[in-house]
Amino acid sequence: MLQEHNFIIKEETGRLDKVLTELLPKITRSHIQQWIKEGNVLINGEQLKPNYKVQAGDAISVIEPELVSLEVLAENIPIEIVYQDEDVVVVNKAQGMVVHPSAGHQTGTLVHALMYHINDLSGINGTIRPGIVHRIDKDTSGLLMVAKNDVAHEKLAAQLKDKTSVREYIALVHGVIPHEKGTIDAPLGRSKIDRKKQDIIDGGREAVTHFTVLERFKDFTLVSLKLETGRTHQIRVHMKYIGYPLAGDPIYGPRKTLEGKGQFLHAQVLGFKHPTTDEFLTFEAPLPQLFEDTLTKLRDE
Template sequence: MPKSIKIDISQEKQRLDTFLSENEYPDKSRSYVQTLIKDEKILVNGLKVKTGYTLKEGDLVSLLDVELKTLDLEPVDLHLDIVYEDDDLLVINKPEGLVVHPASTYHKPTLVHGLMHQIDHLSSINGVIRPGIVHRIDKDTSGLLVVAKTDQAHQLLSEQLKNHEITRTYTALVYHDFDENEGTIKAPIGRHPKNRMKMTVLESGRFSVTHFKVLKRFDQYTLISCDLETGRTHQIRVHMAYINHPVVGDPIYGPKKVISKHGQFLHATDLSFVHPIKKEHMTFHADIPSYFQKFLDELE
């Protein structure tokens, strides 16, 4: 049985090869993915398409070379911190170190494994390895994300995400002081041409906008808040490194000598959206983790 991915509204208008390179084959080159498409190992709606095919909402992408049986999708008790839950959705405070969903190259327990243990029903729009997942945050980034229980809630939340109607605010500790108290970074982000595990600012990248505000200044560091206008892979980490303020503890975009065994000091602090079914405006907050706060206390 092939693996199938149903494209939702937040994923449309992307090139097929780019979408698969970033989401399904992060450790492979784009040319590898393009070869799979040309060899009809990847089909869209059961048909052969060009590598640059533009995805549309409702498209069914079939990966004929991936065997789902290689993925361990047994529920795992991860004692997830559920901030809010109702019949349609839930909000999770994800710990650092936890990957959001499994992949063909990642077999350790993920947030999805934990959700399967604690939640009876999850939406099916994103397929069998990403049930309920509306948006992601990086493995070593902690904080809030919304998970859909029903397909209807998932679809409506995805529309809010695409229309920039879901507000996500992050708290980050970055290197160096700022001349300004707030600012906006507008720089397109794409896959690094030489290192497939990294993203970078590229002229050919996707439109990306991050707004930041200084919260507190330390000797060599600055605590900031970041509001995402777009949600690209590693967006805050790439944008802050781009303006020479890499996130402290970031092993990929920061200094080679890494501070902290917990990964980057980046936490999704606040999340706001309109409930897709109840139509009520909802806002959630999660304090920064204890190790993050301890480091700030030491800087004092």
């Protein structure tokens, strides 16, 4: 269960992260900084940066995420391994599979499967997320890169941060997009109305999505999307923001419009520089059968 802390600042001044470390002495400064970046800290209702100078009279609200302590055991769950060597694994994740354990998903995740099928995984993200360099949502299918050691992990994560890796998605969205291409540059943060959702937030984290129309149907459009950044729910929120929410999206889109198991979103292309050889590797995963069948039906309408 999420825990909320509320403070009215009387005399404390200084950097936001430093002030909160003093107010919450059992929480490390790195954890505080991560909560601020994730939108779990609001100052007078606004999402600000860790170096914000706290003023007397400021009202600070802190949502403390539930800390999960789990013993993650290997599980013999089938997964599609697209590529593997001594440093890297590329997996084509099925729709419906959670990437790593959390409070609501303590078994059956990709991490549990990786621990069964892969001998070595990086330990940078601890016991809950071994090897996990980046995530995709439970109901998003497609390609993920996994690190088998810490050196590889750091190099792959640096590519994500420097925007040198390639991530391309295919999505089916509501509505008929009239133009061929577009770029959505809108900052994301945790919704002030529903803390489980992301939203377009002034002062939020930079988020940039490029899209290209691939095919138009009567009431839907098939698009290709390239990410410059990889924020939580980025594609789903950005496409809703411009008026073309993802088909099947249970959170950001109209409900029960097409038969499916969640949003029609597939991580189709993944490219990155190999952490040891420096060779640029590119992988492509075909659309899941349900996605293909849905497109066939739409073409026949």
